[in-house]
Amino acid sequence: xxxxxxxxxxxxxxxxxxxxxxxxxxxRLLPGDPARLMAGMQADQQVVNSVRxxxxxxxxxxxxxxxxxxxxxHGDLGVSTRSxxxxxxxxxxxxxYTLALTSVSYAFAILLGITAGVVAAIYGGKMLDxxxxxxxxxxxxxxxxxxxxxxxxxFAVQLGxxxxxxxxxxxxxxLPSITLGLLPGAVIARMxxxxxxxxxxxxxxxxxxxxxxxxxxxxxxxxxxNALVPIVTIAGMNFGSLLGGAVITETVFNWxxxxxxxxxxxxxxxxxxxxxxxLLTVALVTSINLAVDLLIGALDPRIRFE
Amino acid sequence: xAARLRVVAVAAACLAVFGCGRTTPQPSRVTIMQFEAPVTMxxxxxxxxxxYDVLAPxxxxxxxxxxxxxxxxSLATAWxxxxxxxxxxxxxxxxxxxxxGSPFDAxxxxxxxxxxxxxxxxxxxxxxxxxxxxxxTAADTYTVVFTLRRPYAPFLRVTxxxxxxxxxxxxxxxxxxxxxxxxxxxxxxxxxxxxxxEERNNDYWGARPAAQQLLWTWTSEPVLMNMSVLxxxxxxxxxxxxxxxxxxxxxxxxxxxxxxxTSVFWVALNMQTKPLSDLRVRQALNYATDRDALVRxxxxxxxxxxxxxxxxxxxxxxxxxxxxxxxxxxxxRLLAEAGYGEGLTLKMAAQEEDGALAEALQGMWxxxxxxxxxESMEHGVYSQTIFGSPRQKxxxxxxxxxxxxxxxxxxxDFQLSxxxxxxxxxxxxANLGFYSNPRLDALLANAAAELDPEKRKALYATAxxxxxxxxxxxxxxxxxxxAARHVGSATGAARLLPGGRIDFDxx
Numbered sequence: 001x002x003x004x005x006x007x008x009x010x011x012x013x014x015x016x017x018x019x020x021x022x023x024x025x026x027x028r029l030l031p032g033d034p035a036r037l038m039a040g041m042q043a044d045q046q047v048v049n050s051v052r053x054x055x056x057x058x059x060x061x062x063x064x065x066x067x068x069x070x071x072x073x074h075g076d077l078g079v080s081t082r083s084x085x086x087x088x089x090x091x092x093x094x095x096x097y098t099l100a101l102t103s104v105s106y107a108f109a110i111l112l113g114i115t116a117g118v119v120a121a122i123y124g125g126k127m128l129d130x131x132x133x134x135x136x137x138x139x140x141x142x143x144x145x146x147x148x149x150x151x152x153x154x155f156a157v158q159l160g161x162x163x164x165x166x167x168x169x170x171x172x173x174x175l176p177s178i179t180l181g182l183l184p185g186a187v188i189a190r191m192x193x194x195x196x197x198x199x200x201x202x203x204x205x206x207x208x209x210x211x212x213x214x215x216x217x218x219x220x221x222x223x224x225x226n227a228l229v230p231i232v233t234i235a236g237m238n239f240g241s242l243l244g245g246a247v248i249t250e251t252v253f254n255w256x257x258x259x260x261x262x263x264x265x266x267x268x269x270x271x272x273x274x275x276x277x278x279l280l281t282v283a284l285v286t287s288i289n290l291a292v293d294l295l296i297g298a299l300d301p302r303i304r305f306e
Numbered sequence: 307x308a309a310r311l312r313v314v315a316v317a318a319a320c321l322a323v324f325g326c327g328r329t330t331p332q333p334s335r336v337t338i339m340q341f342e343a344p345v346t347m348x349x350x351x352x353x354x355x356x357x358y359d360v361l362a363p364x365x366x367x368x369x370x371x372x373x374x375x376x377x378x379x380s381l382a383t384a385w386x387x388x389x390x391x392x393x394x395x396x397x398x399x400x401x402x403x404x405x406x407g408s409p410f411d412a413x414x415x416x417x418x419x420x421x422x423x424x425x426x427x428x429x430x431x432x433x434x435x436x437x438x439x440x441x442x443t444a445a446d447t448y449t450v451v452f453t454l455r456r457p458y459a460p461f462l463r464v465t466x467x468x469x470x471x472x473x474x475x476x477x478x479x480x481x482x483x484x485x486x487x488x489x490x491x492x493x494x495x496x497x498x499x500x501x502x503x504e505e506r507n508n509d510y511w512g513a514r515p516a517a518q519q520l521l522w523t524w525t526s527e528p529v530l531m532n533m534s535v536l537x538x539x540x541x542x543x544x545x546x547x548x549x550x551x552x553x554x555x556x557x558x559x560x561x562x563x564x565x566x567x568t569s570v571f572w573v574a575l576n577m578q579t580k581p582l583s584d585l586r587v588r589q590a591l592n593y594a595t596d597r598d599a600l601v602r603x604x605x606x607x608x609x610x611x612x613x614x615x616x617x618x619x620x621x622x623x624x625x626x627x628x629x630x631x632x633x634x635x636x637x638x639r640l641l642a643e644a645g646y647g648e649g650l651t652l653k654m655a656a657q658e659e660d661g662a663l664a665e666a667l668q669g670m671w672x673x674x675x676x677x678x679x680x681e682s683m684e685h686g687v688y689s690q691t692i693f694g695s696p697r698q699k700x701x702x703x704x705x706x707x708x709x710x711x712x713x714x715x716x717x718x719d720f721q722l723s724x725x726x727x728x729x730x731x732x733x734x735x736a737n738l739g740f741y742s743n744p745r746l747d748a749l750l751a752n753a754a755a756e757l758d759p760e761k762r763k764a765l766y767a768t769a770x771x772x773x774x775x776x777x778x779x780x781x782x783x784x785x786x787x788x789a790a791r792h793v794g795s796a797t798g799a800a801r802l803l804p805g806g807r808i809d810f811d812x813x
Contacts (some may be wrong), residue, residue, distance in 0.1 A: 030686070031686065032684075032687050033689070036690060036693060037685075037686055037689060038345065038430060040354055041736070042711075043430055043433045044724075044735045047432050047433045048733075050427075050432075051428050051430055053428060082343070082346070084346060084348075085483060085498065093498070157537055160537065164530070164533055164534060164537050165525070165539055166523075252530075254525050256497065256499035257499070261499055267685060267686065269686050
């Protein structure tokens, strides 16, 4: 068991190294010339070439990668070709916004998912179950981009209840976190319902009912606790997609997080920034998967990782 | 430029009298939203007009554009050129300081230009100077002398769009992230994901603007510009896409601001490969294009059909240039004469953003038997593709390119030489269809060196007609500059300068 965790932890840097190479190569395989994009359409070839030299993009691929790797070892992710600030600083400035938004959205998704799932399972096969599941399927199917624009148009432009853009106080969180949390919430709801329905048919639940345990105590303490393992797994897996969804949500709401930074970086082929954000995402998703493993082990002591 | 630098908004008076501001007492702030983030804070290291707009309140140049784009004094009070047309002497304004406290003098001017042509610096804004500027020297504290490699008429207009930077700040290497100029606003902060904040420069030498702060923000979603100006989260959005301009026209919450545009949309035709090497085919495409319909559908009426490769606001624009009317029957005849009576297929590279325009052309050209295949490309891929060499374009099978061009100084040399001169064939510059006419090359060279404005105009009139007759491009339209202002915002009477820069000094 302990060797399992040691192996997992030692594997992390290796994953990051492989990822760094893949990312580094992939951004350079993208069509589009960073020097041309930086210099602009009206710059002539001579200027574009000198910009390219300044960016170090005229060096051989292997040399560029070696320089990048050496920088990363020293915590230096390079300098953004757009803002001219260190990428590490750019990410550090933006990441708190993304973390805050994804955390609130995640909390919303889990709350929504588990509530809806439990309610649907309790009323399994009845009208309310169908109604909740219809909502969940819609939530999982609606393009959050479209939903965001409709919500903005109604609540910000027509009614003026909520701010339209940016991160200014708690009201700013409402629309983006609903937009972002709806899809994982719907996925969690479906998983939660299925898992709960299965548990509710188990013998020990019947025993508990026979003993006189009823209502919320039965559903939450006896059933939900044992239904949690698949829910935690699916919720953990969805954190990655939440980060991915943040790219779109942040762009639509002008949220000053790393998602929007990524969109700008890709548009201008800001290699250093793309690399930095992708590496960070890889590190985050791997760590969260590790944490989910740990949590599952704690929730169900019968589960053993070898 | 400085015409828009005398930026002033209404502000305190409006707040007090009309109560049209926010309830908490705070500095009057004007929020301007654009569709693209600034690329740098260094005015010499970009060629983006939206970045220019953000930096314009902070920086000034030797000269500026006044009404009708005439060149007026700004940081230089007087200037002259010698008989050879290569030696320009500027007398500088005294008692001006940069926002970092360093003095504005001839050394600062010389440095601001010298750094642009230094290949070791690799600054993106160097294109227009490297071939022209031989040297720039400080003759004394307030006199600066430029020596050009050849007589160059656009030079005075170029000085109007070349901001003068603090040499001390440049030496510290901070200009890419902090702007330090002499203008009426000074740099406060650039939060790269959010905004650029500028504050009134109380030591400014000229008339002080009324708005205490300018806040520049941006979004990459055009629909958000529309919504932001409706809610008032943006006081001004600029430029406003025509589709929203049409919708907002009726809104009581928004006032449209209309101005003169300087950009020209066109399709560059690859003249080095068949079938577009044939003049009759190029003319046929021109006759097959219903420009009025394009203005109506694509620009929602906010623009005009193009008859010349110059925009109406450009110096030397000849309204009399005879363009191509809409005549599909004639287009069909020309195609038949050229041996394409059965029709032909062309592949066009276009940006994703121009998809609707590309499809409109596809429909129009289909009526005369031209099958247009649209290669819709993301911005980065597009810019790499269109600057391909003749061989690369042939290999990719690109017959034509849909694009637009605007010169920031309204000088015809910047609109014509990069697009139509033989030495501008891509990748060197933006002659994307490899047009070459030695007679036109000579005309453009002579016109650029002609210091007499009237003679220069005449040369450009001939050049415009020559280009239209050779039909290297299908010229499409001139979009109007349109911005929008939230009614009730304390911005004063905002207006657009030719080319679309916002000026909100309430005049």
